Amino acid sequence: MKILVIGGGNMGLTYAQSFIRSHITSETDMMILEKSAEKAADLRLKDIGTIYTDPEDCLSRADLVILAVKPQDSLSLFETLKPYVSDQQVFLSIMAGVKIATIQKGLGITKVIRAMPNLPARIGMGMTTFTSAPDVTRIELVMAQNLINTTGKTIYLDNEEAIDATTAISGSGPAYVFFFMHAMMEAAREMGFSESESELLVSQTFKGAVDLYEKSNYSCQEWIARVASKGGTTEAALASYREGTLHKDIKSGAMAALVRAQELGKNK
Numbered sequence: 319m320k321i322l323v324i325g326g327g328n329m330g331l332t333y334a335q336s337f338i339r340s341h342i343t344s345e346t347d348m349m350i351l352e353k354s355a356e357k358a359a360d361l362r363l364k365d366i367g368t369i370y371t372d373p374e375d376c377l378s379r380a381d382l383v384i385l386a387v388k389p390q391d392s393l394s395l396f397e398t399l400k401p402y403v404s405d406q407q408v409f410l411s412i413m414a415g416v417k418i419a420t421i422q423k424g425l426g427i428t429k430v431i432r433a434m435p436n437l438p439a440r441i442g443m444g445m446t447t448f449t450s451a452p453d454v455t456r457i458e459l460v461m462a463q464n465l466i467n468t469t470g471k472t473i474y475l476d477n478e479e480a481i482d483a484t485t486a487i488s489g490s491g492p493a494y495v496f497f498f499m500h501a502m503m504e505a506a507r508e509m510g511f512s513e514s515e516s517e518l519l520v521s522q523t524f525k526g527a528v529d530l531y532e533k534s535n536y537s538c539q540e541w542i543a544r545v546a547s548k549g550g551t552t553e554a555a556l557a558s559y560r561e562g563t564l565h566k567d568i569k570s571g572a573m574a575a576l577v578r579a580q581e582l583g584k585n586k
């Protein structure tokens with residue numbers, strides 16, 4: 319199966335590299351289309367398949383086309399691709415907010431899968447949700463899922479609107495975690511730890527807590543109860559969080575991201 323990744327940026331390269339590294343495809347079957355000649359020249363120095371700058375040279379040979387350009391570039395991209403597409407090809411889009419119907423109309427094709435990855439896909443720890451148009455066959459869907467699985471974990475969603483909701487949880491989520499980590503690192507610095515000590519204290523604490531959570535059957539609330547003994551230090555911190563509005567703020571941040579994802583989707 320020939321794969322063409324369109325857009326050799328952060329996510330496009332993450333996908334191409336993951337597929338090759340996991341041997342789910344070979345370098346000979348991987349093509350990347352990048353519009354900037356300068357970037358294309360840089361990409362040719364890496365072992366990630368054949369690099370093109372013109373869709374005419376590669377698009378018609380692809381069985382699966384991955385759309386990995388910025389959402390704001392999607393309409394002009396559709397114009398350049400349209401003369402070379404075929405209705406037998408499967409299009410997998412990771413463009414935030416760009417609806418399946420928009421891609422179908424823009425390219426004049428029917429087989430579209432829409433996915434929402436997140437940044438940890440770079441290290442094979444991504445969380446991706448995806449959905450598909452009715453014309454995508456079961457076999458094509460499984461093939462796409464096998465590819466996306468090389469970047470982390472996946473959930474198939476029946477309802478396309480739920481993709482926007484996951485954009486607000488798993489898509490933007492890594493930034494929420496970094497926000498919390500940053501605040502904890504600042505607190506550690508204020509207590510007198512060096513920058514590197516603060517980073518280690520906080521990142522290892524996050525890693526350990528998430529691993530512990532994943533390897534047990536306890537809920538977050540149950541784990542909190544296990545760490546916080548009565549009258550102890552954790553309880554003092556939690557009491558301070560509860561006095562403020564942290565819990566509510568975290569939820570309203572995710573809701574604000576959802577509203578924004580829906581707004582962006584309306585324009586596309």
Ligand SMILES: NC(=O)c1ccc[n+]([C@@H]2O[C@H](COP(=O)([O-])OP(=O)(O)OC[C@H]3O[C@@H](n4cnc5c(N)ncnc54)[C@H](OP(=O)(O)O)[C@@H]3O)[C@@H](O)[C@H]2O)c1
Pocket residue numbers: 324325326327328329330351352353354357386387388389391394395398412413414434435436437489
């Ligand atoms: N980064 C994330 O964490 C993340 C998470 C979820 C979803 N996504 C989605 O992934 C997509 C890509 O994001 P990114 O962060 O990888 O963006 P990026 O680093 O800017 O990569 C996009 C690449 O596409 C190229 N490009 C633009 N128009 C093109 C065209 N007509 N033909 C060929 N190449 C073209 C751009 O070149 P120029 O720079 O020269 O314009 C750039 O190299 C976005 O739609 C985003 O919504 C990203």
